[in-house]
Amino acid sequence: MWNNSLQTLMVSTIMAVGVSLSACDSNKESATAAEDASAEKSEQAVAETTKEENTTAHADLDGATAQQGTPVKYDVASWGTGKVKTLNVDELSEIKSAFGKVVSTDENSLDYASNPASKYRFKKADAPYLDLIDSEKYLELGWYFANPTDSDNEKKLSKNHAKKSYQLARQLMGDEGGKLVADMLNGQIVKNKVIGGQKVELAKCEFYSCMLVINKSAAQTADK
Structure with missing residues (x-):
């Protein structure tokens, strides 16, 4: 009777530990996936910002070129x-x-x-x-x-x-x-x-x- 109870207790403990480890792994994978997603969003945001800045810079350059005026000619x-x-x-x-x-x-x-x-x-x-x-x-x-x-x-x-x-x-x-x-x-x-x-x-x-x-x-x- 004691042996059966002990055996049952050990099996239950092993199963509980397994479930706990599985849950930890699952949580770790979820956290890693969340971090990857966040990093990807950050990279996209930086890329979009850089693109906007480059577009603005080109616009400013074009504007400066357009406002250079007419050179003075001396006859x-x-x-x-x-x-x-x-x-x-x-x-x-x-x-x-x-x-x-x-x-x-x-x-x-x-x-x-x-x-x-x-x-x-x-x-x-x-x-x-x-x-x-x-x-x-x-x-x-x-x-x-x-x-x-x-x-x-x-x-x-x-x-x-x-x-x-x-x-x-x-x-x-x-x-x-x-x-x-x-x-x-x-x-x-x-x-x-x-x-x-x-x-x-x-x-x-x-x-x-x-x-x-x-x-x-x-x-x-x-x-x-």
């Missing part, structure tokens, strides 16, 4: 190649007259090399600038270099400034001076070069600005 050939009155770099009054009427003067400005200088402005502060900076050593021509996205009026003023600078450069350096300004408008940068008898320290147009810097102390007027 240098129509600005004249005839004979002009020759000017020396120290004839400041005549040089200022070539740019027009002085709107404001700053006697406490600085030149290209941070030396004391006078700045003459030929446009109001809210308009694309046209400046002359004169010091003991340098004469600088500076004007606004229009961007393709600028307004038509800004582009027009920029062209007018470039034309005046072209004509003044011809007066200071002959035809070589006119060619220099044309090259500047086409993106060329000139440094430390004698042009038309004048030592050009720097000539360039970039980042909304054109500047032509002449070293007056190194002028070679005999070569003009």
